[in-house]
Amino acid sequence: MxxxxxxxxxxxxxxxxxxxxxxxxxxxxxxxxxxQRHTPYSGMLPGLVAGHYDYAECHIDLQALCAAACVDWVAxxxxxxxxxxxxxxxxxxxxxxxxxxxxxxxxAPPPDRQAPRPGREIGIKPTETFLGWWDDLRVRARVRPLRLLVVGGGAGGIEMTLAMQHRLQSEGARATFSIATMERSILAGHPPGVRRRFARVLQARGIGVLTGARVTHLDAGGAWLDSGAQLEADGVVWALGxxxxxxxxxxxxxxxxxxxxxxxxxxxxxxxxxxxxxxxxxxxxxxxxxxxxxxxxxxxxxxxxxxxxxxxGEKLVTYSPQRVALALISTGERCAVASWGPLSLHGAWVWRWKDRIDRGFMARYRARPAPS
Ligand SMILES: Cc1cc2nc3c(=O)[nH]c(=O)nc-3n(C[C@H](O)[C@H](O)[C@H](O)COP(=O)(O)OP(=O)(O)OC[C@H]3O[C@@H](n4cnc5c(N)ncnc54)[C@H](O)[C@@H]3O)c2cc1C
Known part of the structure; x- marks a missing residue:
């Protein structure tokens, strides 16, 4: 055997x-x-945070998948x-x-963030920990206005910021958001059209963006930057690469x-x-x-x-990665931006397109887990 x-x-x-x-x-x-028994599908996580999907819609039940394939699952x-x-x-x-x-x-979480202080700071990965923090934060934001700082200006950080803001606003909670990135622009690696669209969206939503800003450490008041400036924050979300x-x-x-x-x-x-x-x-x-x-x-x-x-004992197949990958990045509400090579497209129809792709992916591993 x-x-x-x-x-x-x-x-x-x-x-x-x-x-x-x-x-x-x-x-x-x-x-x-x-x-974990339930593994998240990354494409739908911002939609879960924004309130467009429930837990079961964007998690694959590994126990059920393994049982159907006669694979032993060791928890x-x-x-x-x-x-x-x-x-x-x-x-x-x-x-x-x-x-x-x-x-x-x-x-993995970065080595210096393996044990973040609960409530004060959180990493987007591991997802289970982040989702627990997020549920807690939604309750706190109903009690008093919160100032939240997302560290990282890549697609994950920006998508998550817009999703969090959309959800809190739709629940009548008050929170202000800002994003700090050490890069010279947000969404480095995406075409200028995508960067411009997101800059406009973030500005329209009142989300401040600080570029060329490296967060060195946190204290009770917020985050300190390498420039010596302090950003006041009640909570810090690490969305690094x-x-x-x-x-x-x-x-x-x-x-x-x-x-x-x-x-x-x-x-x-x-x-x-x-x-x-x-x-x-x-x-x-x-x-x-x-x-x-x-x-x-x-x-x-x-x-x-x-x-x-x-x-x-057979000859192996070769994997050739595609040169350009399509990225569909949502903007909080049911809208998204498509980034493909030099091209960018924007609209509610892009979100519906993304939604179809994502639901199609999940249908292959259909299992309806209850939240654990
Ligand atoms: C907010 C956010 C949004 C994103 N959106 C997109 C998107 O729209 N499109 C896109 O293409 N990418 C997106 N990404 C990136 C995407 O999440 C990752 O590239 C993707 O999840 C990587 O998949 P993976 O199979 O390598 O690992 P994962 O999907 O992360 O799965 C790894 C699994 O391994 C388990 N594990 C970890 N350590 C161990 C261990 N020691 N022993 C056993 N099990 C272990 C974990 O519990 C987890 O279940 C996003 C990322 C973030 C943070």
Whole structure:
């Protein structure tokens, strides 16, 4: 009996599990290690925060998905890999042996933000923690006006800011928002048309944007910038770019300088052929591409195929990332901006288009979990 261990129930592994269910391999035992039963679909998270979706609409029930595919779900987090012994060690102290292991663990909180002070500051990842903080904040914002600072001017930070503001306003709560980014402009990496549209939206909504501003530390009054200025804030949301968990590198896997697992064109570790990685945690050595849910989803089919082929001793397929990915970024209400190469489009119809794509994705993993 061959043992395949999947670590993390991210966007790529849900497709691997679905395909295992559609095409079971006799003589293969598959285990998913995931601390959570419900895994969020990133594309719909801002819509959940804005109040357009409920929890079940944008979470995949891993327990149900695994049960349907005859995959064992272990409710635990991986803490390390013993590569010579081919064993994954879990936070509970247990170990799981494997012949092949695959990592799809997303991004980690930055090392200096691993234990944020509850209430005062929060990271957008891990999502469960953020959603708990958000529910609490909505209650607090009904009692007194709040000043909120989002640190990070990328698509995630801006989309989340607009979603939070929309929800609080629709609930009659009062809050002011500002965004601080160390970049020279918001949405660096997106075309000028997209940046201009969001600058207009943010200005129209009264959201202040501070560019070239690095937050160095927080205190009781708010956030301090490297310029020495202070931004008053009752709550700070960290929406920084992807950060790699440290344990894969510590285990001895080849990583880049930021700790992301280096993989080849087959999504296989360049140092350990029995290890695969996909989604945010993986960086392709030959053709690194941006880290986003779009790419993590695209990794799913070639990863599933290559795990199967490795176990069958067959030639692996090559994954070629698309050169340009479509980003559909919502603006709080049921409106969105499409960013594709140099192009940008805006309107309620873009949101409906995004909604159809997102609901179509979720329908593949249909399960209606109750909030845990
Ligand atoms: C606010 C926000 C909005 C975004 N919107 C978009 C968008 O519209 N479109 C887009 O393309 N991208 C978007 N992104 C980026 C997107 O969220 C990530 O790129 C995507 O989630 C990465 O998918 P993944 O499969 O790598 O990991 P994830 O989907 O993050 O899943 C990783 C899973 O692994 C689990 N895990 C972590 N550590 C361990 C461990 N040690 N052991 C076991 N399990 C573990 C986690 O619990 C989680 O379930 C957004 C990000 C944010 C923050």
């Amino acid at each position: 061959k043992r395949l261990v999947l670590i993390g129930g991210g966007h790529s592994h849900v497709e691997v599990i679905r395909r295992i269910g559609m095409r079971p391999s006799p003589g293969l035992h598959v285990t998913l290690v995931s601390p 635990d987090a991986a803490a390390g890999l013993d590569l010579p012994r081919r064993t994954c060690t879990l936070q509970s102290g247990a170990g799981i042996g494997y012949d092949i292991v695959s990592l799809d663990i997303g991004s 992807p950060v790699a968990a440290q344990w894969p590198g510590r285990a001895g896997l080849a990583t880049n300088e930021r700790g992301f697992v280096l993989v080849d064109r087959h999504l296989r570790s360049i140092s350990h052929p029995e290890v695969f990685a996909a989604g945010d945690i993986a960086t392709m050595r030959e053709r690194a591409h941006p880290k986003s849910g779009v790419y993590a989803v695209r990794h799913g089919p070639p990863l599933a195929e290559n795990l199967r082929r490795t176990l069958a």
